[in-house]
Amino acid sequence: MSTPPQPIIIARDVHKWYGQFHALRGVSLDVNRGEVVVVFGPSGSGKSTFIRTINRLEEHQKGQIIVDGIELTNDIRNIEKIRMEVGMVFQQFNLFPHLTVLQNIMLAPTWVRKVSRDEAEARAYELLKRVGIAEQAKKYPGQLSGGQQQRVAIARALAMQPKIMLFDEPTSALDPEMIKEVLDAMTDLAESGMTMIVVSHEMGFARSVAHRLVFFDSGTIVEQGAPDEIFENPTEERTKKFLSQILH
Amino acid sequence: MSFAPETLKPPAASVGVVGWLRQNLFSTWYNSLLTVIALLVIYVLVSGLWNFVTTADWSIVTANMRLFMVGPYPVEQTWRVETSVLVFSFLVGASWGVWQGVARSAALLLASILIAAAVLPVSESERFWFIGALVLLFAGFAVGHFTKPRRLLVWLWLLSLPVVGLLLYGVGGIPRVPTDQWGGLLLTLTLAIVGIAASFPLGVLLAVGRQSAYPAIRAFCIGYIELVRGVPLITVLFMLQIIMPLFLPQEITVERAVRAMVAFALFTAAYVAEIVRGGLQSIPRGQSEAAQALGLNSALTLLLVILPQALRATIPAMVGQFISLFKDTSLVAIVGLLELARIANAAANQPEFLGNLAQVYVFIAAIYFILAYSMSYGSRRLEKTLGVGER
Numbered sequence: 001m002s003t004p005p006q007p008i009i010i011a012r013d014v015h016k017w018y019g020q021f022h023a024l025r026g027v028s029l030d031v032n033r034g035e036v037v038v039v040f041g042p043s044g045s046g047k048s049t050f051i052r053t054i055n056r057l058e059e060h061q062k063g064q065i066i067v068d069g070i071e072l073t074n075d076i077r078n079i080e081k082i083r084m085e086v087g088m089v090f091q092q093f094n095l096f097p098h099l100t101v102l103q104n105i106m107l108a109p110t111w112v113r114k115v116s117r118d119e120a121e122a123r124a125y126e127l128l129k130r131v132g133i134a135e136q137a138k139k140y141p142g143q144l145s146g147g148q149q150q151r152v153a154i155a156r157a158l159a160m161q162p163k164i165m166l167f168d169e170p171t172s173a174l175d176p177e178m179i180k181e182v183l184d185a186m187t188d189l190a191e192s193g194m195t196m197i198v199v200s201h202e203m204g205f206a207r208s209v210a211h212r213l214v215f216f217d218s219g220t221i222v223e224q225g226a227p228d229e230i231f232e233n234p235t236e237e238r239t240k241k242f243l244s245q246i247l248h
Numbered sequence: 249m250s251f252a253p254e255t256l257k258p259p260a261a262s263v264g265v266v267g268w269l270r271q272n273l274f275s276t277w278y279n280s281l282l283t284v285i286a287l288l289v290i291y292v293l294v295s296g297l298w299n300f301v302t303t304a305d306w307s308i309v310t311a312n313m314r315l316f317m318v319g320p321y322p323v324e325q326t327w328r329v330e331t332s333v334l335v336f337s338f339l340v341g342a343s344w345g346v347w348q349g350v351a352r353s354a355a356l357l358l359a360s361i362l363i364a365a366a367v368l369p370v371s372e373s374e375r376f377w378f379i380g381a382l383v384l385l386f387a388g389f390a391v392g393h394f395t396k397p398r399r400l401l402v403w404l405w406l407l408s409l410p411v412v413g414l415l416l417y418g419v420g421g422i423p424r425v426p427t428d429q430w431g432g433l434l435l436t437l438t439l440a441i442v443g444i445a446a447s448f449p450l451g452v453l454l455a456v457g458r459q460s461a462y463p464a465i466r467a468f469c470i471g472y473i474e475l476v477r478g479v480p481l482i483t484v485l486f487m488l489q490i491i492m493p494l495f496l497p498q499e500i501t502v503e504r505a506v507r508a509m510v511a512f513a514l515f516t517a518a519y520v521a522e523i524v525r526g527g528l529q530s531i532p533r534g535q536s537e538a539a540q541a542l543g544l545n546s547a548l549t550l551l552l553v554i555l556p557q558a559l560r561a562t563i564p565a566m567v568g569q570f571i572s573l574f575k576d577t578s579l580v581a582i583v584g585l586l587e588l589a590r591i592a593n594a595a596a597n598q599p600e601f602l603g604n605l606a607q608v609y610v611f612i613a614a615i616y617f618i619l620a621y622s623m624s625y626g627s628r629r630l631e632k633t634l635g636v637g638e639r
Contacts, residue, residue, distance in 0.1 A: 076545075084543040086274055094538035098556050107552060108542035151539075160542060 007056060008033045008068055008164060008195055015062035016049060016219075024051050024060065025219040027052055031164075036196045038206040038227075041216030042242060046201045050216070051166045054197070055086040079194070084112060087157030091169040093149045095141035095156070102137040105156045113160065114240055120159070127155040131185045143204050147178025157188075165189065167198040207231060215239045277501055308601040309611045310369050313626025315595060316612070319431010319586040326422065329434060330377045332412045334384050337362070339408060341385035345392020347525070350629040357622060359385055376382035409441070427505035433615065435505065439577040439587065443512035444570050450513060454558075456550065458525060469521070478520035481576055485511045489583050499561035506581045516573050523565045560634050567627035571620045588612050 005031040016024035024046050031037055037046045052058040053065060056072055056079045065072045067082045096104050105124040109115040115123075128134040131151040133144075141149050150170055157165060164193055167186065173178045183205050190209045200206065206213055206228045214224040215236070223236045232242045273283040279514065309316070318329050340358050343351035359382060366378040392401065416434075418424035430438060457469035476484070488511040492502060502510075531554055539549040559566075581590035592608045 042389065055541055057541060080543055080545060083541060084540075088538075090534060090538060090541075092532075092534050094532075094534035096535065096538070096553055096557075098560065108544060111548055112543040117271040233365070 006033055007031060007199075011050075011054070011063070012065075013063040014050070014053060014060045014065060016046075016053065016058060016060050017051070023219055024053070026063070026136040026223055026248045027219070028063075028222065029196060029214065030226075031197060033163075033195055034193045035212065036190045036194075036198070036210050037212045037214055038210040039197060039199045039204070039214045039216060040201055040242075040246075041222075045216040047216040048168050051168060051197050051199055054164075054166060055083050055088055057088075083160050084160060086164045086166060087160060087162035088166045089150070089157055089168065091152050091172050093141070093146070093153045093173070095149055095153055097141050100138055100140055101133075101144070101152050104141065104152060105159045108156070109159050109160050124155070124159060127158050128152075130158075130188070131155050132181070145178060146174045149172075149183045150174065150178075154182075154185055154189070163196070164195045167196065167200065169199050169201075171200065171202055188214040203231075203247060215242065254370050261490075262601075283595060301612070304607050305604065306355040306607055306611075307324050308595060308604040308607055312591075312595045312598075313370055313374070313603075315591050316432050316588065318434045319591055320429050321431060321434060322425060322429065325425055328425075332349075332416060333377070334382050335408060335412060337385040338388040339401070339405060340415075341388025342392035342397075343388075343405075344398050345374055345394075346398055346401055349633070350626050353621065353625065353629075355385060355389065357618070361618075407482035409445070410457070427503045427584070432591050433588050435580075435585060436577050436588045439505070439509055439512060439580065440570075440574040443516055443573050443577070444510045446509070446513035447516035447520050447573070448566075450517035452524050452555070454517060455524035455528060458521065459528065473518045473521050476515055477522070480581065481511075481515050484515045485579060485583055487511075488514075504583060505580075505585055508583060508585060512573060512577070516569060520566065523569060524558065526565070527560075527562035528554065530561050531557050542555040544547045560631075563627055563631050563634075567623055571623050572619060574623070575616060588615065 009029070009031040011027055014024050014027045015022070027046070027050055029037075031049075039051065043045050049058055053060045053072075054067060057190070060072075060222050068085055070078050070080065070082055072082060096100075096107070097206070097234045099107065099243065102121065102124055104115070105127060106120040109120040110117060125134055125137065128137055131154055133148050133151055136144055136148060136152075141152065144152065154170075170186070179202070184204060186196070186205070187209050198205075198210070210227050212224060213227050213230040215230070215234075215238075217238050223230065223234060223239045229246065230239065234243060239242045274280045274604070302484035314323075314326070318326060320355070321329060337358060340351065340355050344355035362378050362382045362385070366375050366382070370378075391397075415422070415424065417427065427435075427438070454469050454473060457465045458473065460466050460469070485508060488507045489504065492507050496502065535553055535557070536549050539553040540546075544552065575622060577587055580587050581593075586594070592612045596605045596608045
């Protein structure tokens, strides 16, 4: 890269409370274009909450979040603009069960981006081929396996041609034999240069694909760095302890 | 295949008619006893009903058929009702040809009713209409079957209700027949159809409004729903008869039947709203989150993602509510409208038919039952159709 990397996501001192509970306690993180960041940490540490503030599924109460040059405020137009640029994949897939796979993928492009039906359908097939399930296009989500559903969810998010993809524990609800097919699709996406923030404990994926690892605990970023650094020489006690627990 | 272990048939005593009987009716001595008693009771009831139907004098029904069907609707204008029946016969037939399924059941039911009506001792001109409707039904089937005009047919159905309504009411050169002169099955059906068609969108709006982010809208919806659910239907009917004219300028008079329609729509909307609210709450939050994350605004999220799922889940309760609306139309008798049940009463009071009360009520009960059961059957078929391959 010749030009210095340009942050596409800027988070500054982000705070979030649920009632009295202080869930995010001053999180600051910059993510560059094309960067793949894997966020990990114990449950309840605020990592999911944090990535959900980036497309405003959760509202932050203090601090600043700027996505692709647009600051997230209460202005609904800003929020909708950002949501068009930020795709999200959920732990529970959240496919629309009343629509076929194809309709799931075409829904947002036709209604939000006003793409013609034919174009949306052609692109949907292209994306389904890319995640390896073009033959399932006419089925309903309930007829697919978990791994297939999650790949449809990835295709659905990509159909909006987002600049950023957020993954909220994308493999946690999957049977072991289906995790790889989803991780393969994500690896392929990372290699194509997509900016990604992935909340995950798939350390193999983190080591081989991520540019940076971020360790969350108690609503703050405890430590971050390149995967090798974090795995070989974590500086913080909490990071060491957590890694020893999940790497057995 | 040859390596698979041999598949055995289940033992003969557990399958087939004998197996079923043994398992369900004669498994123990007291079950056998209950089976025998139940059979006796069924025999007594069915044979009693059969005796009554075959031996009673049904002339009160055939002589008053016109009254049962249209009430005080002017005799010289009855052709408009008959034309409406022809239109619907054709549409039902065409739907059978296009969609099969539930439309087929509806068409066969209508055909058997028409055949039965044509066989009864009715006047020659009435028989002519019944046979005409039958012919149109099958003509519709042929047209639908060979041309499959799906989209056109949906439009025709949507258009048919207002067009038929105007034809019956009178528009342009056709003389006006105010709804207060409609009666019998015609009025019952009109009240039910208008009530359903108006209360459904109103109820959905109330349910959505109840979850609105704006406190004023929310409070209004909650207040409306709770108020209406807290009073009996009969008071709503009376209130609208008496109060509605007070709110309107004197030049405008609203026909009593229309006031009753408004009452049914307003009353049922509150119940529909609560049914829809249950449906909305059954949709997991992840659904709206996924829609929002894709950039859909809240209106699109509701229309494209939440409502289609929520409404499907509420079909059984919703149809139950509509069946109850259909039967409750008999209450308009107390505000002086001559719907089916009121006509039955009037017919039984005719001097020449005194003592024939039972025949009349068996007859209208059969009409109510056939229509209510058709709604229930249709809804189950609809659930099945919409549920294909989901979840």
